[in-house]
Amino acid sequence: MKHAFFIFMLVALAAPAAQAQQTAPAPKQPIELQPGRMQAQAKPAANRPDAPPQFPGGAQGLGTFFQQNLKYPEAASVKQISGNVVMTFTVEADGHLTNPSVVQPLSPECDTEALRVLGLMPAWKPATRKGRPIATQVRLPIPFGNSEGLKVEQGKNKFE
Numbered sequence: 747m748k749h750a751f752f753i754f755m756l757v758a759l760a761a762p763a764a765q766a767q768q769t770a771p772a773p774k775q776p777i778e779l780q781p782g783r784m785q786a787q788a789k790p791a792a793n794r795p796d797a798p799p800q801f802p803g804g805a806q807g808l809g810t811f812f813q814q815n816l817k818y819p820e821a822a823s824v825k826q827i828s829g830n831v832v833m834t835f836t837v838e839a840d841g842h843l844t845n846p847s848v849v850q851p852l853s854p855e856c857d858t859e860a861l862r863v864l865g866l867m868p869a870w871k872p873a874t875r876k877g878r879p880i881a882t883q884v885r886l887p888i889p890f891g892n893s894e895g896l897k898v899e900q901g902k903n904k905f906e
Contacts, residue, residue: 795873799837799882802868815863818890819855827853828891831860835886839879841869852890860888 801808832850835843846864848857872879 795875795880795882796877797874799841799873799884800871802871811867812863812889815866816888816890817859819853819859821855822853822890825853827856829856830887830889831856832885832887833860833864834883835864836881836883837870837872838881839872841872841879843867843870845883849885856890859890863888 801811803810829852830850831848831852833846834849835846838844843864846861848860851857873882874880
């Protein structure tokens with residue numbers, strides 16, 4: 747009877763261990779930086795930047811850039827299309843943008859204009875990890891439609 751109990755315990759303990767060995771780890775997804783989602787960590791991951799990439803002039807500079815360069819397509823105006831074209835691209839270690847793609851399309855005309863404007867962007871300040879610049883993927887919504895949504899708010903400087 748004692749032997750049956752020990753055999754039962756061995757089988758019960760070995761089954762979860764065998765299942766744990768059979769499951770393969772899920773592939774890691776690339777890290778996408780989103781505004782307001784960066785935070786300091788006590789033990790950051792090896793591929794997570796210490797500082798995010800930044801458009802020259804920050805968010806205010808980016809808004810001004812869109813105001814000056816983004817042209818609302820005539821076909822989208824006739825159809826009264828408004829919203830955001832969500833783009834992803836990589837800010838390389840030297841600050842240049844590569845691999846632009848439309849993640850969330852709005853209309854063919856707006857998507858084409860978003861790609862055109864992305865091609866006009868100047869080099870960004872790259873993300874850094876331990877003081878060294880690294881390539882980072884960025885997800886950026888590009889606004890179309892109501893021009894009132896493109897206004898840049900003037901705010902106080904955080905540091906004086």
